[in-house]
Amino acid sequence: MNIPFKFALVAGLLFGTVFTLSIYSDYRGNNSTNQQVSEVQYPTIVRRNCGTAGLLGYYNRQTNLLTICTGFSVEQEAETLRHELVHFEQDYATGLDNNTQTLISGESVVQKIWDDPSLYPELKQHIEKYYLPHQYLIELEAYLLQDYPLGYTLTYTEVSK
DSSP states (O other): OOOOHHHHHHHHHHHHHHHHHHHHHHHTTOOOOHHHHHTOOOOEEEEEOOOSTTOOEEEETTTTEEEEESSSOHHHHHHHHHHHHHHHHHHHTTOTTSSOOOOTTOHHHHHHHHHOTTSOHHHHHHHHHHSOGGGHHHHHHHHHHTTSOTTOOOOHHHHTO
16 A cells, blocks of 8 residues: 555655644643543644635634645745644643633743744734734744743843844
């Protein structure tokens, strides 16, 4: 059976992500036993044709469903997966059985980054164009954290260098 490379790569990324999330859950110090860690409700991850121009993926915190839109390069899908996993982490921080999410790095840090016009002006323009104002900080943090390991937090000093 010949498994396409793209599928194998995405499957490998998903397996690595789930493995990382179990380690991360234990690392965050939520006082879980190994049995409790295995009971964490990881997001269901699906790939589908989203049919919307420009939409690469999304995380639905009400259903804990992470969708990666098909039709893009492996690199774009991997980047989207990392971005949406940050949204899962933002949701996980406040508990999965509610309709809330939080800024992992803290609201004051992300707001300070947003308010500094010298930091990420193109990214902020992109966010303002495609998202609603109440989503700006959540999206900014997700874009900035998507290339870091899960559990990483931003500091203003670090990003302003």
